[in-house]
Amino acid sequence: MDFAFDARTEELRAQLLAFMDEYVYPAEAVAEEQRAALASPWDTPAVVEELKAEARRQGLWNLFLPDAEHGAGLTNLQYAPLAEITGRSPQLAPTATNCAAPDTGNMEVLAQFADERQKKQWLEPLLAGEIRSAFAMTEPEVASSDATNITTHIERDGDDYVITGRKWYISGAMNPDCKIFIVMGKTDPDGADIRRQQSMVLVPRDTPGVTVKRAMQVFGYEDHYHGGHAEVIFDHARVPVTNLIGEEGGGFAIAQARLGPGRIHHCMRLIGMAERAIELMCRRAVSRNAFGKALAQQGVVQNWIADARVAVEQLRLLVLKTAWMMDTVGNRGAHTEIQAIKIATPRTVVGILDRAIQLHGAGGVSQDFPLAELYAGARTLMLADGPDEVHQRSLARRELKKYL
Structure with a gap:
């Protein structure tokens, strides 16, 4: 496995990072203000549609879909670092780039299993971000x-x-x-x-x-x-x-085909959430003093930050390996790795977010920082797309089978 990003990935990473800095992060507060004024909290703030239009104009659209006919034609390995970037603002960035669940999985199902009439009626407007x-x-x-x-x-x-x-x-x-x-x-x-x-x-x-x-x-x-x-x-x-x-009786197989890419996409975005948590931890640590010195000089805080960095680097390598295997040997061939990242990533990111919340004190559990909501989302992913224990059971059986 080559650990270097190829030229197209590097180009898209640079473009997406600039898009996040220029448009997405500033829009987070704007979206909250607009939502408070909406007739229904379920309506979409105008700034979200503006982000979608800009992302589409820049070609940062449907990046998740490897099918070049309908999507960006990226491999899983190419998409992984891009999904990580959008995970830094999970409420806005995935939607802005038309890469938000559950639409991503549904578009994959329709692209792979739907007939032409179904694709025309439902896949095309989903790909366009119209519904x-x-x-x-x-x-x-x-x-x-x-x-x-x-x-x-x-x-x-x-x-x-x-x-x-x-x-x-x-x-x-x-x-x-x-x-x-x-x-x-x-x-x-x-x-x-x-x-x-x-x-x-x-x-x-x-x-x-x-x-x-x-x-x-x-x-x-x-x-x-x-x-x-x-x-x-x-x-x-x-x-x-x-x-x-598809066919009658094919629902279980379609569900399995849908959930494989969905699991790795969630893990990619979770790494971005962890990176944002580390950034917030560091900014907080150097800006606050307690007991006569900066939080950044407290040994326990330094340990939290160091452990978080080590954990994220480990997770990223495992996710990239899984993406590479999905590209080279298919989802079935990467089954063990998909389960491994689904087990490891949410629980590790939950721990990092918990430390970040602790470092922010009361602010960490408030609406003034994104950490509490990020925590809720990460903790939910220990259940979504199959709870940890189901994946552990399957993974252990596969390991034990070698010795039976």
């Missing part, structure tokens, strides 16, 4: 860490599917621009193969029987910039059979 989307899999009544547990029914009725079920923590669903749900449910609940019982269908938001019931909070945050995390009810919602993605 948003949501992925409806997690359910409150079952342990959704095992996706075979889902209970939502997708029943065939003539030329239609009828969807009945209750989902929650459906990211992006509170945003009024969210026009389409990718819904995972069971078309063959009694099938012999539990991994062939599920299918995915496209359900427009305005379908009768679809109710976005409420916003779910994450440690008290509603995550407005990502469109929230909603509870959604499907009460005999009816869509044409032509809204099926």
Whole structure:
């Protein structure tokens, strides 16, 4: 593996860093002011649309999608340092560059599995940043860490599917621009193969029987910039059979294909969050005095900063190795590495953010610094896309198999 970034990556990094300094960081406070004046907290502040227009003008758009026909045509290894940069401002930068979850995963699903009509109707406006989307899999009544547990029914009725079920923590669903749900449910609940019982269908938001019931909070945050995390009810919602993605029984496989890139994208952005936390720690440490000397001269603070730097460098190398393997041997070949970074990155970044909060005192848990909200987001990623324990179980089995 070559540790040097290639010329295109270096060019895009320089361009993206300048975009962050000139546009994104100054927009953070502006977005908060604008949001306070909106009729609904789920509406998009005007400055976000301005950022999107500027990013698209500069060609900093759809960087996540390796498909050159629809995206930037970057490899995972090329995209990794760019996602890290956007992770420094996770509320604005991913959306500004049209690289925000859950739209990224949904666009990947549509690009890979949708038919031409579905791509025309839903993928194209998503690629253009004209609409948003949501992925409806997690359910409150079952342990959704095992996706075979889902209970939502997708029943065939003539030329239609009828969807009945209750989902929650459906990211992006509170945003009024969210026009389409990718819904995972069971078309063959009694099938012999539990991994062939599920299918995915496209359900427009305005379908009768679809109710976005409420916003779910994450440690008290509603995550407005990502469109929230909603509870959604499907009460005999009816869509044409032509809204099926791929084939009946293919939902579990599509979910696995979707979650692999999503996991590494989250880890890339988490490293950017950790870098911002280190920056804030250092700035705080050199600007505050306690007990007769600067915080930067306190041994415990120095240890926190040193440990954070070591941890981030370790994580970055592991993420880059995983991206390289995904490019060279595919997602299946990089399965162990994907699970390793999914386990290691959120828990390590949570620890770094916790130290940064501690260093900021009361300010660390306040709305005046981004640390508390960054912490909530990082801690959530110990659950999202599969909880740590599921990945540990799978990874341990793979290691033990060598000795059995």
